[in-house]
Amino acid sequence: MTTWLAEFPVPYSTDKPPGFLLEPFRWATPRLIAIVRDQPGYLPDLIDLSHTRMHLIGVALGHLQTDPGTDLAEILFRGPAETLLEFSVGRQPPGLKRAVRIMPNYMMEAESYRALVRLLDEPQAARFFHHAPEIRDSTIRAMSGVPVELRSALFCLQENIVDMSSFSEGLRHIARRSGRLTFDGLVAELARARQPQQLVARLKSFVDTLPLPDALPPARVHHATRIDSGRQLRELGKKWGNCLESYVWNVEHGQCAIYLWRHAGFQAACSVTRSGRLGWFLDQIKGPENADVTPSEEETIQAAFRAAGILPESVIGSIAQIVALDGLPRRRRRHLARVRGLPVRDEITLPDPA
Numbered sequence: 467m468t469t470w471l472a473e474f475p476v477p478y479s480t481d482k483p484p485g486f487l488l489e490p491f492r493w494a495t496p497r498l499i500a501i502v503r504d505q506p507g508y509l510p511d512l513i514d515l516s517h518t519r520m521h522l523i524g525v526a527l528g529h530l531q532t533d534p535g536t537d538l539a540e541i542l543f544r545g546p547a548e549t550l551l552e553f554s555v556g557r558q559p560p561g562l563k564r565a566v567r568i569m570p571n572y573m574m575e576a577e578s579y580r581a582l583v584r585l586l587d588e589p590q591a592a593r594f595f596h597h598a599p600e601i602r603d604s605t606i607r608a609m610s611g612v613p614v615e616l617r618s619a620l621f622c623l624q625e626n627i628v629d630m631s632s633f634s635e636g637l638r639h640i641a642r643r644s645g646r647l648t649f650d651g652l653v654a655e656l657a658r659a660r661q662p663q664q665l666v667a668r669l670k671s672f673v674d675t676l677p678l679p680d681a682l683p684p685a686r687v688h689h690a691t692r693i694d695s696g697r698q699l700r701e702l703g704k705k706w707g708n709c710l711e712s713y714v715w716n717v718e719h720g721q722c723a724i725y726l727w728r729h730a731g732f733q734a735a736c737s738v739t740r741s742g743r744l745g746w747f748l749d750q751i752k753g754p755e756n757a758d759v760t761p762s763e764e765e766t767i768q769a770a771f772r773a774a775g776i777l778p779e780s781v782i783g784s785i786a787q788i789v790a791l792d793g794l795p796r797r798r799r800r801h802l803a804r805v806r807g808l809p810v811r812d813e814i815t816l817p818d819p820a
Contacts, residue, residue, distance in 0.1 A: 492575075493576055494527050494576075501538070501542075508539050511543035512543070517569075518547075524579050527576065528578075529580060541553050559587070562586060569602070578607070581606050581607075585606065585609055591609055591617055591621075594609060608631040615656075616653065619665040620662075623662050623791065632785070633784040635781050636785035637785070640672055643743075643744065644672070644676060655672070666792050669788060673743060673789055679743075683723050683776055688770035689770070690767070694717070696714040699717065706754040706755060710724065720740070722739050724736070732763065734751050734752060736748060737749045738776055741786065747779035748771045751764055
């Protein structure tokens with residue numbers, strides 16, 4: 467079959483988008499199409515491509531920003547892995563062989579491949595990836611965004627944390643809320659912890675000293691108006707066929723605020739919840755009958771609330787998970803890890819900084 471395919475040119479029209487069979491290649495699709503269009507002999511290689519080779523090609527193309535001026539197709543599709551990496555990265559990153567085996571069944575972002583190679587040069591990050599059950603774009607972004615000084619401790623806590631992608635942004639929020647700390651200063655204080663649980667306790671102590679929110683969020687945020695009346699919430703919930711009525715108690719007890727966004731014929735209900743001393747955060751955005759809003763509409767609304775000082779609740783997601791570990795018995799922490807399908811590791815003392 468592959469011999470028959472190699473004898474024919476590749477029919478490809480630039481007027482049509484790539485078919486769904488090429489979807490796993492994502493951003494690399496145009497370059498791969500160009501290769502098999504100009505050199506149809508490599509079409510069988512593309513069809514027979516393995517999961518590992520796909521990600522090795524992703525690593526290579528992610529690092530090759532310009533045309534190398536050589537037989538790229540031969541190296542990408544048929545060259546040994548060592549040759550491909552030497553050609554594109556300039557070396558063979560330690561730990562990459564295992565990493566590509568636990569990557570998703572599609573190409574990650576080009577920047578993810580570049581960031582992963584950089585992270586594999588750092589002992590603590592490399593250790594994390596060696597034990598990680600899977601590696602995705604979000605995994606790499608999370609590790610890239612975590613301050614280097616805290617990576618050792620967070621690696622040890624990973625078994626209990628579902629998502630660390632918002633950790634650094636959450637730290638910046640704590641620093642702003644404190645009114646006395648800078649982000650770098652907060653990181654330096656946390657880095658003094660000698661064990662992971664000490665870091666958890668230290669982080670919780672900073673959260674516990676934040677000032678309490680002294681008021682409800684603003685009555686109006688751009689095109690959104692806060693609804694303080696329980697009667698109005700019940701009426702809107704009945705009209706929209708959703709669960710707004712269930713928010714009445716939380717609204718009247720100062721735990722939640724509901725906004726009605728109206729602009730250019732578009733309407734949405736926005737729930738803002740209080741997370742203790744961390745402040746108020748935008749929780750959900752829903753249309754009538756609990757319909758999801760479009761990504762562009764969501765982005766517009768989030769930007770408006772950010773401008774008013776109300777961040778998405780996801781900003782403190784990682785912080786909330788870590789703080790919740792304070793005082794949790796070790797047996798319970800290990801049980802949570804098993805329930806979440808995460809590897810269970812013994813707690814260790816962090817090495818002294820160099």
